[in-house]
């Protein structure tokens with residue numbers, strides 16, 4: 001993902017990079033948190049290996065920015081930023097996510113979590129503690145394609161996260177899918193849309209195309225996706241409002 005990132009300046013803060021949780025911080029965005037000025041904290045490491053992933057360096061690399069450095073960044077931006085988006089990688093795979101979010105909260109920022117849903121236990125406890133103001137959940141693939149797309153067989157865990165979100169109405173959330181036509185097709189998208197509707201999801205379902213190609217490396221070395229999606233068919237048959245990018 002192209003982002004103008006704040007990076008560790010490597011001037012020697014004495015704590016080294018060992019265990020640094022953040023790959024980078026995008027200091028300013030008006031696109032990732034609806035109606036709020038936010039920064040994005042990119043948590044290094046991921047518990048999936050999606051073939052279309054275009055952030056391999058975040059997934060497999062070590063972090064470069066430590067907790068104290070990230071808190072100093074936020075402390076200096078109180079009153080300038082309104083929200084912090086936790087993305088990755090997969091933020092819920094980081095064991096110190098909850099304690100770190102508590103400190104972000106203490107600064108007065110709203111919090112959005114972007115997640116692949118593989119840690120329903122973490123999601124449930126963050127929700128129960130009131131640490132989340134917004135969630136974006138990636139619906140990677142229907143159960144039958146989940147392993148092939150994500151490299152994990154844990155569809156049941158994703159499913160629990162989806163149900164946890166659908167059964168609460170305190171925290172707004174959105175569901176989105178990233179499609180590369182070599183992995184998923186229109187029938188898969190409709191399967192996911194019907195599954196969402198069946199579970200009670202009433203929001204907009206965001207479908208976006210995967211970014212891939214010779215100059216945009218992916219974990220699975222996918223070619224550029226040249227096949228057009230049959231948008232008219234999707235809109236006609238989807239039980240939910242779709243946005244397709």
Ligand code: SF4
Pocket residue numbers: 046047048049050052053054055059088089090116
């Ligand atoms: S696309 Fe998949 S592998 Fe890449 S960061 Fe997201 S969940 Fe992890």
